Amino acid sequence: MNDPINNIQWFNAEDLDGNDYNPNVVFTPELKLLERSILKTGWVQPILISKDNIIIDGFHRWRLSLDSKKIVELYKKKVPCAVLDLEKPQAMTLTIRMNRAKGSHIAVKMSEIVHQLIDEFKIDIQELAQEIGATKDEIDLLYQDGVFKMKNISKYKYKNAWYPHEDRNS
Numbered sequence: 001m002n003d004p005i006n007n008i009q010w011f012n013a014e015d016l017d018g019n020d021y022n023p024n025v026v027f028t029p030e031l032k033l034l035e036r037s038i039l040k041t042g043w044v045q046p047i048l049i050s051k052d053n054i055i056i057d058g059f060h061r062w063r064l065s066l067d068s069k070k071i072v073e074l075y076k077k078k079v080p081c082a083v084l085d086l087e088k089p090q091a092m093t094l095t096i097r098m099n100r101a102k103g104s105h106i107a108v109k110m111s112e113i114v115h116q117l118i119d120e121f122k123i124d125i126q127e128l129a130q131e132i133g134a135t136k137d138e139i140d141l142l143y144q145d146g147v148f149k150m151k152n153i154s155k156y157k158y159k160n161a162w163y164p165h166e167d168r169n170s
Helices: 029-041 059-067 069-075 088-102 107-119 124-130 136-143 147-151
Strands: 009-012 047-050 055-057 078-084
Touching: 029 069, 047 088, 055 059, 055 088, 059 069, 059 078, 078 124, 088 107, 088 124, 107 124, 107 136, 124 136
Parallel strands: 047 078
Antiparallel strands: 009 078, 047 055
16 A cells, blocks of 8 residues: 555655645644644654645644754654645645644635635535535635625624623722
8 A cells, every 4th residue: 555654754844835725723722732742742643745845734743843942852853744746736625624624724714725726726616525525505605705795694683792881880
């Protein structure tokens, strides 16, 4: 079997670049937890990269390999990588699949990626939905100009949820 996991190579982290389509955000507490995990357990998951050294998955692990003094000291800016022979649209959909499987993604960035995959790379909506584990309705929503347009909010009646109030007794 020629799975990428069978061909892990150690790369100099400085030779890799982040992609321009990652919808994932990791906040400071989780980043510190990721740093602790690498320091305590070691590298348990390789960084997935394209043949031109663009990161497909593992951006935050890669950043830690450059920014964490303890990780730099321990690993000398070396990171385990699996090189994947993918075209950009396949790399983009893999990034989404990986992030969705981990349970985190940012809708605004997802919308930008969906627009690029459909408009620039001419990926069929149904195929895209299947590739990233979404429904056609989710893709349609991400492909719209905005969620409010899709939800037709003008038909709903709203009350003021909050308004300024001066408390003269305080």
